Amino acid sequence: MARLLVSLLFLYIGYRIVKALFAKKSGREPVPAPPAAEDTVQDPICGVYIAKEDAVVGTLEGTRHYFCSMDCLEKFRDRLDHTPSSNSGGTA
Numbered sequence: 622m623a624r625l626l627v628s629l630l631f632l633y634i635g636y637r638i639v640k641a642l643f644a645k646k647s648g649r650e651p652v653p654a655p656p657a658a659e660d661t662v663q664d665p666i667c668g669v670y671i672a673k674e675d676a677v678v679g680t681l682e683g684t685r686h687y688f689c690s691m692d693c694l695e696k697f698r699d700r701l702d703h704t705p706s707s708n709s710g711g712t713a
């Protein structure tokens with residue numbers, strides 16, 4: 622009997638989590654998120670992982686980029702200035 626209750630509880634919790642996830646997904650912005658990490662993004666400059674909420678967002682050439690700080694954003698802009706649009710990205 623108790624076991625049944627516990628499994629029901631787990632089902633309920635799972636249901637709540639799934640519901641919360643879906644609620645998050647249908648947010649305000651229709652930005653297509655990468656399938657792997659939804660809440661964490663990698664700073665292309667220093668390679669650090671940051672929560673999207675805390676990241677500095679820079680929109681460059683129509684693409685959104687996330688940085689740990691304004692410093693990295695400026696470095697990224699600098700790089701774009703110096704390298705003529707041949708970008709062999711280093712995503713691992």
Ligand SMILES: [Zn+2]
Nearest residue numbers: 664667689693
């Ligand atoms: Zn950084």
